[in-house]
Amino acid sequence: MSINTIFSDFCNSIKMIEDEKWQSRVAEITKKINKKYYDSDDDHNHRLFVGSVGRRTATNKVSDYDILYILPWEVYHRFNNHSGNGQSDLLQEVKECIKERYPRTEIRADGQVIDVTFNNGYGLIEVVPGFENDNGSFQYADTNDGGKWRTTNPRPEKQKCTVDNDATYGTFRDCTRMIRVWKNHRGFVFSGLLIDTLIDKFYENNSDILENNSYSSYPFILKKIFEFLSEQNEDQQYWHALGSNQQISNHGSNRFIREARKVVDKLDGVDFDNESEVLKCFSEIFGYQFRQFVNDSVTRTTEDFATTYFSGIDIKGSFDIECVVSQNGFRDHSIGYYLSSKLGTIFKNKHLLFKVTNLDLPINIDQNNLKYYWKVRNFGVEAERKGQLRGHIHVGGKTKRESTKYKSMSHYVECYVVDNDVVIARNKIIVPIGEYEDAR
Incomplete structure (x- = not known):
């Protein structure tokens, strides 16, 4: 198939689809909150979708819905006059209100949100109680450090995304989603609002390509976007969000800049007049979600892929994989x-111990609820001959033991940290195996 067709299919496949179950749950929560604070059975007023869902830049693998519920100001004054942490008391009251509707669902109120976590991979609904100011911004509670009120202004952000998307004939949102697929495939933290903001800045700086919006031009546009991302300042602490001008920071040590440089290096070696070369490169950049449209055989393989095995991928943290190599009679290394x-290789008949180390996740994630999944991927003639072209995903623990058997420079082991069937961190390590069985 052509570049135009493949990018069209890919972009349409990663668009967020409104799920009836989500809509029903959101409506039920809305109805419950409206009954308590407005004495109304209405199931859609006094709420505002925010975050990537609200800006319509979320992908089909979105794991949570961020919703701001607009409460009467009398409620603000009631909790603002509390002698203790009124912000915490507000979140607890709204939590208990939702709990009446979903008594068996895990609901936590902490920090700035109320997390309503549904099982079976349906992620969570993040509820933010807020109070609308005259200028359209909102006050919301922050329970940290004794409690305080913060201000957010999501409407201009949503409006700017719509303006940008209209100006680029839909290319803006396609690009924001593709960058999300890239960061989730590579496994690093990149704030959704920062992604949208930087794509907005990219188009401000490259107005000459505003009307260059055919799918066949997407490889060229993406190359320019990755160049733009690679040129950001690694020491920058914050950016000003599109539309609202609010300060936003990225909690991934600006790794996206280094990752973008790797992509630029890849694309610099590509002949953009060679269609197969272009598609091969972007298959590596975006992973299975793109590659399935390039190579039909990928969809028929027995290999497991994270994007289809789990209900969602939303990278929120990072970790390292440590690998210790041992053999009887020799020192471990x-x-x-x-x-x-x-x-530059290890050899056959070695024992490998893989271990998750330096796990770094947001403090609101309960690490006791996490699961660890592993994927061992074998390549090469020897492995194929023995029927050992492995690639299934299996649940395990923080460690995994393997041994070296088959020669190939492309073997790898990948680990996924999973919270309620959503991958929140991932990493992989290449395990090249050479020929000699007795080498130290």
């Missing part, structure tokens, strides 16, 4: 010891 050697 890290895999790096072997890879830095002249041969």
